[in-house]
Amino acid sequence: MTDTGTRYWLLKTEPEVFSLDDLQRRGVEPWEGVRNYEARNHLRAMSPGDIALIYHSSCQPAGIVGLGTIAGAHRPDPAQFDPQSPYFDPKSSETNIRWSLVDVAYQSHWPRMVTLEQIRQTPDLAQMALVCRPRLSVMPISPEEFELLRGMAHA
């Protein structure tokens, strides 16, 4: 019997490029441009209905601002085949699809942002890849971490 429980993921985005407000306006957005194999493997492990914690990076303050849901199975990222795209990858082909994306649907803004600083100051969150692996842009979140973060957002 495979695990069918809801899983939790963290997705980073630079709000100057694409923010949670943008996701709310769009409704659903293809999460394109992930070009790191570990992050890609996490995308490929996602299932429809999984929860995405949306994290704003490269801004002041950085932190988790709300939630999305994974809206469909992963699929090839079309940008890898588009020479006009900044995410073009000449080594990708139809028979060697290097990069994947998932579609992310807007769910909610949290009542208050949970900042990176708060996360760092919380001992039970010190194992998060966000802290230990600062350059990873897609990462799994445990149910325990999710509940703790959700509580901080609603405190």
Next chain:
DNA sequence: GCCAACGTTGGC
């Protein structure tokens, strides 16, 4: 298959 050079990420 090692590893130096290079490019990118992301906090500050």
Next chain:
DNA sequence: GCCAACGTTGGC
């Protein structure tokens, strides 16, 4: 905008 950390590339 700086720069440390670190993932990726490519010459050997």
